[in-house]
Each structure stands twice: as structure tokens, then as C-alpha cells.
Amino acid sequence: MRAMGTVLLLILSNSFMVMAWYGHLKFGEWKWFSKLGLAAIILVSWGIALFEYIFQVPANRIGFVGTGGPFTLIQLKVIQEVITLIVFAVFTVLVFKTEQFRFNHLMAFGCLILAVYFTFKK
Template sequence: MKGFYTIALLILSNTFMTLAWYGHLKFAEWKWFSKLGLFAIILISWGIALFEYIFQVPANKMGYNGNGGPFSLLQLKVIQEVITLVVFAVFTLLFFKTETFRVNHIIAFVLLVAAVYFMFKK
């Protein structure tokens, strides 16, 4: 069950991270937001990123086998990276209609899944 909660928290964390890192590119379409300076956008992104850490820190603490969780530190990192790329891909396709997936993107995702497989192989 700790593994499930760890992954769920990492998905939430990465959703906020993606929004903090790339959301401002989409938010710029809003009239009031487009008038903000860079410093204001950084502060807004930091506010959003706070929620990333609210979910990410407990996920790693709970999931790490040194704390009784099911994953090694290396496994946690690979899981996090795959989640990051999946969340980013979904975000991009939903919010940035100009982006498209090509064959090389699909191949890259397959290789990431292979990385997870080899990370967990005993």
C-alpha cells in the first residue's frame, strides 16, 4: 500500500511541478497575467511549487526503503522521472494544442519503460 501512496503523491507532486514550470507559458494568454513582470511570475510559480514539495517530500519519505517503504533511492528517482515525463506529456497535449507526438517521442517513452524494468530487475 505504501508503494501505491508513494506513486499517487508523486503524480500529484509532478502535476504541480509541471504547472509551476510551464503553466505561465499558457497563463500568458490571460489578459491580466500577460501584464505581470518576470518577478511576479516567478513568485506565482514558487507558490505553485510549494504544493509540489508538500506532496513530493512525504512521497519520498514514505516510499524510501530506508524508512520502511518499498523502493530504493534509485528506484524512487526513476519512478519520479517517468511520472514527470508522463505528466508533462499529458499537460502538453491538453494545454498546448500546437504540440504533437511523433514516433521518436513514443520510442523515447518505450525506452523509459525499459529503464524502469531494468531498475527493478533483480
């Protein structure tokens, strides 16, 4: 249960972070948003990123073996990175329709999946 809760919180966390990091590039198409200066865009992104922390911190506390969870610190980090990549890929395809995934991108994703495998291998 703690493992699934950790993963779900990490998915939520990374959804907000991808939106904070890359969403403003698409939001610039909105008339009111395109008039904002860089400082205002940073503040908007920072506000979105706050929600990333609201989910990330509990995910790590629930998931970390030192606080009763099933994952080592290294395992948590590798899981988080793969989730970030998956969330980013979905976001890119759905929001930035001009981006294309190529064979080399899929191979890179495969290497990250292998990283998860090797991280959990005893």
C-alpha cells in the same frame, strides 16, 4: 499500500511541478497574467511549486526503503522521472494543443519505461 501511496503522491507532486514550470507559458494568454513582469511570474510559479514539495517530500519518505517503504533511492528517482514524463505529456496534449507527439517521442518514452524495468530487475 505504501507503494501505491507513493506513486499517487508523486503524481500529485509532478502535476504541480509541471504547472509551475510550464503553466506560465499558457497563462500568458490571460490578460492580467500577461501584464506581470518576470519577477512576479517567478513568484507565482514558486508558489505553485510549493505544493510540489508538499507532496514530493512525503512521497519519498513513505516510499524509501530506509524509512520502511518498498523502494530504493534509485527506484524512487526513476519512478519519479517516468511520472514526470507522463504528467508532462498529458499536460502538453490537454493544455498546449499545438504540440504533437511523434514517433521519436514515443520511442524516447519507451526507453524510459525500459529504464524502470532495468531499475527493478534484480
